[in-house]
Amino acid sequence: MADNRKRAPRGGKQAASGSRPIRRNDRAAAPKGQRERSQAARPQRERSRDNVQVPKGEFIEGRRAAAEALRTGFPVKCALIAEGGERDAALSHLVDDLNAAGVRIKYVPRAQLDALSSHGAHQGIALEVGNFPYADVADILDRAGDGPALVVVLDHVTDDGNFGAIVRSAEVVGAAGGNLGNKRGVTVGSYKTSAGAVMHLPIAQVPNIARALDDLKAAGFWVGGASEHAEGSCWDAPFEGRVALVMGSEGDGISRLVLEKCDFLTKLPQRGMTESLNVAQATTALCFEWLRRNAGELMGEE
Numbered sequence: 001m002a003d004n005r006k007r008a009p010r011g012g013k014q015a016a017s018g019s020r021p022i023r024r025n026d027r028a029a030a031p032k033g034q035r036e037r038s039q040a041a042r043p044q045r046e047r048s049r050d051n052v053q054v055p056k057g058e059f060i061e062g063r064r065a066a067a068e069a070l071r072t073g074f075p076v077k078c079a080l081i082a083e084g085g086e087r088d089a090a091l092s093h094l095v096d097d098l099n100a101a102g103v104r105i106k107y108v109p110r111a112q113l114d115a116l117s118s119h120g121a122h123q124g125i126a127l128e129v130g131n132f133p134y135a136d137v138a139d140i141l142d143r144a145g146d147g148p149a150l151v152v153v154l155d156h157v158t159d160d161g162n163f164g165a166i167v168r169s170a171e172v173v174g175a176a177g178g179n180l181g182n183k184r185g186v187t188v189g190s191y192k193t194s195a196g197a198v199m200h201l202p203i204a205q206v207p208n209i210a211r212a213l214d215d216l217k218a219a220g221f222w223v224g225g226a227s228e229h230a231e232g233s234c235w236d237a238p239f240e241g242r243v244a245l246v247m248g249s250e251g252d253g254i255s256r257l258v259l260e261k262c263d264f265l266t267k268l269p270q271r272g273m274t275e276s277l278n279v280a281q282a283t284t285a286l287c288f289e290w291l292r293r294n295a296g297e298l299m300g301e302e
Contacts, residue, residue: 058129060191061113061122063094068196075130076103082110082124091124103127118160118189132186135202137212140177141219143202148294149242150175150287151216153223155209155258156249157279158184164193165280166247167201173291174298177202179212179244213261216244222263225254226282230265234286237266239293247283 057077060069069076079098085091085107098105113122140151152170157163157180167190170178182205186198206212213223222238225246246262248254254262268277268285277285291298 058131059116059126060129061117061126062192063090063123063125065191065194065196066094066125066127067097068199069127069129069191070097070101070103072196072199074199076101076127077130078104078106078128080106080108080113080116080126080128082113082122083107084110085124088124094125118187118192121192132198132203134186134205135177137179137204137206137215140179140202140204141215144176144219144242147242148240148297149221150290151221151244152178152283152287153209153213153216153244153246153258154178154180154184155246155254156181156184156252157247158249160187160189161193162250162278162280164190164195164198166283167194167203168197169280169284169287171197171201173287175201175287177204179204179206179209181205181209182207209255210257210261213244213246213258217261217263223261225259225262225265226267226286227254227259227265228267228276230267232266233269234266234289235269237264237289239290241294243290245283245286245290247279250279 059080060066066079068074076098079095081091081095085095095105110124113124113126114120116122116126144151150170150173152166152175154163154166157166163180163184167178171194178201180203185205186203190198204212217223219242221242221244223244223246224237224239226248246254246258248258266286268282270276276282
C-alpha cells in the first residue's frame with residue numbers, strides 16, 4: 001500500500017532540551033574542630049584513592065546488569081567482587097550463579113571497584129567483558145522485518161545516564177535497534193543506567209548518521225526529529241508504521257545535516273512552566289506514543 005504521508009519542509013534549529021539546575025550548598029558550616037579534622041583527613045583519602053590500581057579492560061557494573069549479562073549469555077572474562085561481599089546474601093547468590101557459569105571470581109578491595117566505576121554505584125560487583133558487540137544497520141533492518149518498526153537515532157547524545165535511559169525505553173517498547181555516531185560508544189555506565197537493556201537492543205555505531213538515515217529511508221522508514229520548534233505535537237505526527245526517531249543533544253540539538261534528513265519534526269505538548277523535559281524523558285514519551293499508534297498491529301490491541 002502506498003504511503004501517502006507528506007514529508008515536511010526541511011529546516012529549523014533544534015533547541016536545547018532543558019537546562020540544568022544550579023546546585024546550592026545548603027549545608028550549615030561545620031564546627032571549627034570538625035572542619036579541621038575533615039580537612040586533615042581529606043589528603044589521606046585522596047592519596048589512598050590515587051594509589052589504587054585501576055584494572056584495564058571493559059567492565060559492566062551493578063547487580064542487575066551483572067545478572068542480565070549472565071541470563072543473556074554475554075561473554076564475561078572475570079568477576080570482581082568487593083571484599084566482604086560474601087556476607088551479603090544477594091551478592092553471594094549472584095556469585096554462586098557466576099561460579100555455576102564458569103566465570104572466574106576475584107575478590108578485590110572496594111576502593112578498586114570505586115576507581116573503575118563510572119558513577120560509584122557498582123553495588124560491590126563489576127564484570128570484565130570483551131568489546132561491546134555493535135550491530136550493523138543491516139542487522140537492525142533484518143530485525144525490523146516488514147511491518148511497523150522503531151529505530152532510535154541519537155545525534156551527539158553523550159551523557160551516560162541519558163543514553164542508558166533511552167536504550168532502556170527503546171527496548172521496552174520493542175524498538176528494532178538504535179543508531180549512534182562513532183564518537184559515542186557503549187560505556188561501563190551504559191550497562192548500569194540501561195538496567196542491562198544494551199544487551200537486548202541491537203546498537204549500531206555509524207560513522208555518518210545522515211547516511212544511515214538514507215539507508216533507513218530506503219527501507220521504508222520515515223525520519224522524525226524531535227524539536228521544540230516543531231509546529232505540531234507528537235499527537236499529530238505520522239508515527240504509524242516504520243519510524244526512525246532522531247533525538248539531539250540537550251546542548252546543541254540535532255545537527256544541521258541530520259536535521260535536513262528529517263521528513264517531519266515533532267514535539268511534546270506542554271501546559272506547565274518548566275522549559276522542557278530532558279532528552280531521555282522526551283525520548284521515552286515519544287517511544288510510547290509510537291507504540292500506542294501501532295499497538296493494534298504489534299500487540300493485537302484496538
